[in-house]
Amino acid sequence: MAYTTINKSTDYFDTNLWSGNSSTQAITGIGFAPDIVWGKNRTGTQPHQLLDIIRGANNILTPNTNAASLADSQILNSFDSAGYTLGSQDQLNDTGQTYVGWNWKAGGASSSNTDGSITSTVSVNTTSGCSIVTYTGAGSVATIGHGLGVAPKMIIFKRTDVASDWIVYHEGTGNNSFCYLNTTTSKSADSSILNNTSPTSSVFTIGTTNGLNQGAAIAYCFAEVPGFSKISTYVGNGQGNANGTFVYTGFKPSFVFIRNVDFASNWNNFTGKIPGYNQINDILQPNRNAAQNGTFAFDMLSNGFKHRSGDVMDRNGNTHIYMAIAEAPLVGTNNVPANAR
Numbered sequence: 594m595a596y597t598t599i600n601k602s603t604d605y606f607d608t609n610l611w612s613g614n615s616s617t618q619a620i621t622g623i624g625f626a627p628d629i630v631w632g633k634n635r636t637g638t639q640p641h642q643l644l645d646i647i648r649g650a651n652n653i654l655t656p657n658t659n660a661a662s663l664a665d666s667q668i669l670n671s672f673d674s675a676g677y678t679l680g681s682q683d684q685l686n687d688t689g690q691t692y693v694g695w696n697w698k699a700g701g702a703s704s705s706n707t708d709g710s711i712t713s714t715v716s717v718n719t720t721s722g723c724s725i726v727t728y729t730g731a732g733s734v735a736t737i738g739h740g741l742g743v744a745p746k747m748i749i750f751k752r753t754d755v756a757s758d759w760i761v762y763h764e765g766t767g768n769n770s771f772c773y774l775n776t777t778t779s780k781s782a783d784s785s786i787l788n789n790t791s792p793t794s795s796v797f798t799i800g801t802t803n804g805l806n807q808g809a810a811i812a813y814c815f816a817e818v819p820g821f822s823k824i825s826t827y828v829g830n831g832q833g834n835a836n837g838t839f840v841y842t843g844f845k846p847s848f849v850f851i852r853n854v855d856f857a858s859n860w861n862n863f864t865g866k867i868p869g870y871n872q873i874n875d876i877l878q879p880n881r882n883a884a885q886n887g888t889f890a891f892d893m894l895s896n897g898f899k900h901r902s903g904d905v906m907d908r909n910g911n912t913h914i915y916m917a918i919a920e921a922p923l924v925g926t927n928n929v930p931a932n933a934r
Contacts, residue, residue: 597720598820599720599721599818599820599821599919601624602821602844602847602918602919602920602921603624603920604624604625604698605625605697605698605718605720605721605723605821606695606696606697606698606721606821606847606848606918606919607623607624607625607627607696608693608694608695608696608847608848608864608865608866609622609623609676609693609694609696609866610635610691610692610693610694610866611691611692611694612689612690612691612692613634613683613685613686613687613688613689613690613691613692614686614688615681615683615686615687615688616681616686617670617678617679617680617681618678618679618686619673619676619677619678619679620676620677620678620679620694621673621675621676622675622676623675623676623696624675625675625696625698626672626673626674626675626698626701627646627672627676627677627696627697627698628645628646628672628697628698628699628700628701628716628718628723628725629643629644629645629646629696629697629699629723629725629813630642630643630644630645630669630672630677630694630695630696631643631644631656631694631695631696632644632669632684632685632692632693632694632695633692633693633877634683634684634685634687634690634691634692634884635690635691635692635693635875635877635884635885636690636691636884636885637683637687637690637884638882638883638884639683639684639685639687639882640655640656640657640658640684640882641655641656641657641877641879641882642654642655642668642669642684642685643655643656644668644669645699645716645725645811645813646672646699646701646702646703646716646725647703647714647715647716647725647727647811648662648727648753648811650669650670650671650672650677651664651665651666651668651669651670652664652753653665653668653669653684654751654753654811656759656774656775656879656880657775657878657879657880657881657882658775659756659757659758659759659775660756661752661753661754661755661756661757662753662754665680665682666680667680667681667682668680668682668684668685669685677694693864693866693877695848695862695864697721697723698718698721698723699716699717699718699723699724699725700715700716700717700718700724700740701716702716703715703716703725703727704716706726706738706739706740707738708736708738708739708740708795708796709728709735709736709737709738709795709796710735710736711728711729711730711731711735711736711737712728712738713726713727713728713737713738713739714726714727714728715727715738715739715740717739717740717741719740719741719742719743720818721818721821721822722741722743722745722815722816722817722818722821722822723813723814723815723816724739724740724741724745724813724814725811725812725813725814726738726739726740726811726812726813726814727753727809727810727811727812728809728810728812729808729809729810730799730805730806730807730808730810731806731807732801732806732807733801733806734788734798734799734800734801734806735798735799735806736796736797736798736799737796737797737798737799737812738795738796739792739795739796739797739812739814741794741814741816742794742795743794743816744791744792744793744794744816745792745797745814745815745816746763746764746815746816746817746824746825747761747762747763747764747814747815747824747914747916748761748762748792748797748812748813748814748815749761749774749812749813750762750804750805750810750811750812751810751811752803752804752805752807752808752809752810753808753809753810753811754808754809755808757803757804758773758774758775758776758804759773759774759775760772760773760774760786760804760805761773761774761852762786762787762792762797763824763826763854763914764791764824764825765825765826765854765912765914766780766854766912766914767791768784768787768789768790768791769782769783769784769786769787769789770782770783770854771783771786771787772852772854772914773880774860774879774880775879775880776880777857777858777859777880778857779853779854779855779856779857779858780854780855783802784800785800785801785802786799786800786802786804786805787799787800788800788801792814797812797814815916819843820843820844820919821844821918821919822916822917822918822919823842823843823844823915823916823917824915824916824917825914825915826912826913826914826915827840827912827913827915828910828911828912828913829853829900829906829907829908829909829910829911829913830907830909831903831907831908831909831910832903832907832909833890833900833901833902833903833904833907834901834902834903835901837899837900837901837902837903837907838899838900838907839894839897839898839899839900840897840898840899840915840917841896841897842896842897842898842917842919843896843897844896844917844919844920844921845865845893845894845895845896845919845920845921846863846865846893846897846898846917846918846919846920847864847865847866847918847919847920848862848863848864848865848917848918849862849863849891849893849898849915849916849917849918850862850879850915850916850917851863851906851913851914851915852913852914852915853905853906853908853911853912853913854911854912854913854914855908855910855911855912856905856908856911858905858906859878859880859881859905860878860879860880861876861877861878861879861889861906862876862877862878862879863876863891863893863898864877865893865920873890873891873892873893875887876888876889876891888904889901889902889904889906890902890904891906893920895921897917898917
């Protein structure tokens with residue numbers, strides 16, 4: 594599949610910051626109608642909130658818990674043409690608190706996909722390599738259509754009808770291992786998750802595990818797009834300071850999602866849009882409801898990112914998986930200078 598050059602990353606992924614007001618509030622200024630919204634209170638301990646266009650604005654998933662989908666009309670009221678409207682609940686809109694939203698453009702209105710043995714419902718953006726997939730598992734090995742046209746390198750799964758752990762497939766850990774999104778457990782070997790089968794350009798395979806294949810489930814699928822996203826691994830050197838591991842992405846990152854898979858540790862989200870300069874010390878951790886904290890030191894550069902503190906995200910000899918999304922690509926006709934932060 595030939596990729597379409599993305600000249601402006603914020604047409605497909607954008608981060609926005611806001612302050613709560615405990616009332617209805619329209620969040621605007623996003624460069625598209627968002628189809629996935631992942632929000633978090635930066636200064637408080639409310640859970641992460643994850644919503645998507647297929648399940649609808651009133652159906653919440655919390656990445657730091659194993660809870661089933663929760664219906665709540667006062668967290669996010671609607672998806673809008675350049676943002677969304679918040680309700681009055683404190684999860685995303687408490688007076689005196691500040692928030693971040695990570696927003697992806699998928700394909701808008703959903704459609705049926707019959708590429709797999711189970712018919713799925715999908716919202717797909719093949720340009721940016723992002724698809725939302727819902728399906729209902731029946732317990733036996735099955736294939737599910739994702740619509741991307743290329744094999745996704747990372748899939749975040751969640752059973753939505755009952756309490757069940759989040760499961761993350763990443764190409765870097767293979768088709769017989771996975772990590773939980775909502776815990777600190779290091780990677781686990783289990784061939785029944787994807788039936789020891791890597792995703793293809795049209796489908797992913799689910800095995801017999803209840804977490805993916807015994808009821809209603811969702812899969813957020815991400816393919817790598819040169820100049821816009823990088824989904825890969827690195828091995829840490831543990832040195833920190835000026836000698837920490839540098840990871841080349843080919844663009845200035847806007848968002849970096851990292852996990853050490855060989856050691857019990859947290860997931861970590863770095864956001865370039867949070868005010869400040871290198872070093873970045875403010876992170877949010879998807880498996881925790883904790884407020885933004887400054888535990889780690891990290892540089893976002895014009896062509897990648899570099900570790901500065903020799904911490905668990907750069908642990909010597911350990912493999913780390915990540916997904917990075919561009920702020921300023923180094924390809925195409927983009928006119929935004931790709932400067933370090």
